Amino acid sequence: MRILVIDDNEQMLILLRQTMEWAGFDVDVAENGRLGQQLFEEQPADLIITDLIMPEQEGLETIRKLRKSAPEVKIIAISGGGRIGPEAYLPAAMELGADRIFAKPFDIKVLLATVRELLADT
Amino acid sequence: MDELRSGGSETWQHIFDALVESVLILNKDKEVVEANRAAYALLPSTYTEIIGHKCYELFACLECQDCPLEHVRNKGDSYSLDMERSLLGKYLRVTCAPLFKNDVLVGYIHSALDITQQRNLKNQLVQARKMDAISTLAGGIAHDFNNILGVILGNADLLQYRLSGDVGQMGVMAPELEKVDIQEHLLAIQKAGQRAEDLVNQILTFSRQTSTSRRDVIITPIIKETVKFLKSTVPATIELRAEIAEDVGYIYADPTQIHQALMNLCTNAVEAIGDQHGVIEITVKEKKVTSAGAETLSQHLQNGEYIVLSVKDTGVGMSEEVLERIYDPFFTTGDGGVDSGLGLAVLHGIATQHNATIDVHSEPGKGAEFAIYFPKVNTFKEKGTNNAVATMLKGSETLIFADDEEELVKMFSEMLEYLGYTVLPAASGQEVLAHIKNKLHKIDMVITDQTMPHMTGLELARAIKKLQANLPVILCSGYAEPVTEESARKEGINAFLAKPIDMKDLAVTIRQVFLLNSTQ
Structure with a gap:
């Protein structure tokens, strides 16, 4: 199973990559939505974990585009909140088609369990 | 006061009363001789008579400290001012103009526009913007801190899980933990902590709470x-x-x-x-x-x-x-x-x-x-170099001052000469080495910049130490240069100064280096 992680925070990318690799997944990483989308087109993943507030192409835009081109892919949105209030972004991600949402800081164990649960359905 | 009246023309009165602004015609003693309808509407209805009163009695009770009429009297031209008139509970834009007859000031035209509503709307807008800015600031800080916390807690969690050597909630056995792995997790936590520290410093700079060294x-x-x-x-x-x-x-x-x-x-x-x-x-x-x-x-x-x-x-x-x-x-x-x-x-x-x-x-x-x-x-010189130098530590040795910035070499050479030193200026490492090799002067110390073409300060120091191991070297380095005090000392540098150099620091450092060198 392949997971694509998109986040502009380098340390967060390292953390998620390490965790998902230990759990036995193949992992690709991208530092913004535009690169993430490009990577997905070249090498489709089964699940995408994406941050929401990023330069170049924000997560909401990325989710909207991905949902259009790949309706079956599982998406988890993660966010540390933002300029118009933390509560505004994650529900918007759900509305655009994210399967699950996680507010940062999150429990990495719960995130991993959620990844497994979503991939078990596929 | 007849000369101030317009002759009582009915037309004039109609125009006067049609003005939206309150207009008063005052004599030289600031007494009202004529008032239009808008003036009566602006002033409280409890005022039974306006004519004959001084303007400040009507608008402010006491004579105004910032009286625009004074400006008109002194400068001879019109003057406008926004004034809060708490007696009336209003903000007014008051414009005063001189009234001349045969080139002689005989009075004033005092007009007042009620800008209370405009002012209140502006205040509300400013307040709303402030609140908006605060909520944007809070959101931005929360976003950055949540990311930082995510990295700290995530790494701590992984470290604990790996230290436990258990399958645990992760549902998979963690790879074996080595010392370097622990260091990696700790480094990630440390980096996140430093990012948090930077963020706090930035917030403090923004809110002007930091102590600066100016x-x-x-x-x-x-x-x-x-x-x-x-x-x-x-x-x-x-x-x-x-x-x-x-x-x-x-x-x-x-x-x-x-x-x-x-x-x-x-x-x-x-x-x-x-x-x-x-x-x-x-x-x-x-x-x-x-x-x-x-x-x-x-x-x-x-x-x-x-x-x-x-x-x-x-x-x-x-x-x-x-x-x-x-x-x-x-x-x-x-x-x-x-x-x-x-x-x-x-x-x-x-x-x-x-x-x-x-x-x-x-x-x-x-x-x-x-x-x-x-x-x-005022520059160092303009402030009186001699006074400034008088309090600094002096010496009589011969120094080389090297920097590829000609202006800096000139300035520091001049100041060091004021302190009693003989200074040999140099624009490059090669020039410094030439001074040492030609032995025309007995060189007691080299002060050098780090970033110079062809040879860096550290490379120069190494070359100097080969020629004359006990010749002291002071290295000056800027912010963007990858030289730390520690790495400078490793190369045998006797002292390290961060640029831009403070003359007092340099004077003290020179004496300290000579003192330490003589006791070694």
């Missing part, structure tokens, strides 16, 4: 070093041009903050240009601001001499509405045009701490220019 400095070396650093960091699609005047004077400033201000301005310019090809121009120059030239500036500046640091870009530019909000922390236009984070808010904080003014010009599609006006201070 002194008289010439900013050109700081700017040159920062430009050197920026040249290696800005994307290749962006051309960085610098025009730095060589002979600008001193400002009273914290060098670290000047460095930060330029970095923030350039980061902003890089973001404004984005993926496009573009140019960033950095200039430093002296400018004399006079009343005549001040109208081209977006901000009011007192007349005087300034050192102006400006950064001009060919980026997307900003509208007037955006320009009004660029210093709000974490302000974003949401369309990728402006996303200032704390950068411009910090810049504004720095400018305020330096009594500097930021002048911004921009239009959508036409780039932007930020110019920081730092008030110039």
